[in-house]
Amino acid sequence: DAGVTQSPTHLIKTRGQQVTLRCSPKSGHDTVSWYQQALGQGPQFIFQYYEEEERQRGNFPDRFSGHQFPNYSSELNVNALLLGDSALYLCASSPLGMRGTEAFFGQGTRLTVV
Amino acid sequence: QKEVEQNSGPLSVPEGAIASLNCTYSDRVSQSFFWYRQYSGKSPELIMSIYSNGDKEDGRFTAQLNKASQYVSLLIRDSQPSDSATYLCAVNMSGAGSYQLTFGKGTKLSVIP
Numbered sequence: 001d002a003g004v005t006q007s008p009t010h011l012i013k014t015r016g017q018q019v020t021l022r023c024s025p026k027s028g029h030d031t032v033s034w035y036q037q038a039l040g041q042g043p044q045f046i047f048q049y050y051e052e053e054e055r056q057r058g059n060f061p062d063r064f065s066g067h068q069f070p071n072y073s074s075e076l077n078v079n080a081l082l083l084g085d086s087a088l089y090l091c092a093s094s095p096l097g098m099r100g101t102e103a104f105f106g107q108g109t110r111l112t113v114v
Numbered sequence: 115q116k117e118v119e120q121n122s123g124p125l126s127v128p129e130g131a132i133a134s135l136n137c138t139y140s141d142r143v144s145q146s147f148f149w150y151r152q153y154s155g156k157s158p159e160l161i162m163s164i165y166s167n168g169d170k171e172d173g174r175f176t177a178q179l180n181k182a183s184q185y186v187s188l189l190i191r192d193s194q195p196s197d198s199a200t201y202l203c204a205v206n207m208s209g210a211g212s213y214q215l216t217f218g219k220g221t222k223l224s225v226i227p
Contacts, residue, residue, distance in 0.1 A: 033214070042118075042202050042217030043158065056214055090157055094213075101146060101163070103215060108157040 002027065004093050004106035012112045013081050021076045021109045025093030032074040033103060034066060035090040043090055049074050078111075086113045116141045116207045120218035128226050133190040135221050137203030140184070146206035147179055149188045152220065153199045162188060193225045 005024045013019050025032050031050045035043035045058035049068035068074045072093075078085055088110050092103040117140045127133045135149075146165055150158035162177040164170045164186065170177045176189040186205075190197055200220040207216050 031213075035215075040219070042204075042219045043215075045214040045216070048213060058214060088157070092215075102148065102160055104160055105150075105157045 004029075004091055004104055006089075006091050006106035006109050008109060009107065010110045010112075012114060015081055015083060015113055017081050018077065018079045019081060019111060021078075021089050021091075021111075022073065023076070023091030023093075023106060024073045025091075026104055029093035029095050029104070030072050031094040032068060032072065033092045033094070034074070034076045035092065035105075036060070037088040037090055037108075039087075046076070081113045083113050086111060116216055118203055118205050118216050118218040120201075120203050120221050122219055123222040124224050125221055126224045126226055127193050129193060129195060131193050133193045133197065133223055133225070135188040135190075135201050135203075135223065137186045137188075137205075137218055138184055139186070139203075139205045139207070139216075141205070141207040142181075142184065144181075144184075144205045144207045147177070147186045148204040148206075148215070149175075149177060150202040150204060150217075151197075151199045152202055158202055190223075193223075195225045195227050198223060198225045 007022045033048040034046040037043040047057040052068045063079045065077045088108045090108045091106045119138045149162040152158045164177040164179045174191045178187045200222045202220045203218040204215040
């Protein structure tokens with residue numbers, strides 16, 4: 001049983017560019033959340049997708065957007081990249097109908113903005 | 115501002131000792147509590163979840179929750195060098211319809227052989 005998978009694992013982008021990160025949830029999971037983890041910090045909640053809609057959003061600007069597909073996979077898009085967007089981006093999935101319970105993380109995408 | 119606080123460490127314990135990691139949270143209505151282990155350069159791995167007051171044991175790990183004191187802890191018995199990692203406390207500070215996890219900054223644990 002594959003766990004949460006993310007792609008790509010590493011990415012280098014130039015300031016001002018746009019980036020798309022992808023996530024496939026664990027089998028049997030329907031909820032996907034995205035987190036940003038800066039060096040030395042805990043993950044910070046960006047948003048959560050359930051039933052193909054953004055259900056909850058953290059304190060991130062509109063440059064951060066996402067999508068969830070019918071197969072529960074998800075994308076995170078970041079426009080107009082800033083140097084401060086450099087971080088580990090984590091996708092977490094939660095079991096069907098249990099959004100407030102255990103969340104399992106993928107291996108993350110390390111984004112570097114230069 | 116809803117917060118989760120952890121001592122950043124580093125916490126150093128000798129091999130075979132008990133490591134005690136602590137976490138406090140600010141939101142009284144919090145319902146779900148989690149401990150994640152994160153090795154350097156890797157993603158967080160869920161090791162314990164606890165939802166009600168008291169202790170929950172899983173192998174060498176024990177999670178303790180005291181909602182009245184807004185305090186959750188993780189005990190690691192018989193600590194091994196492989197337990198050396200950063201331990202993240204996460205809380206689901208749920209009001210109605212809220213499912214996001216709020217994380218502490220993590221406590222770095224070092225187990226000395």
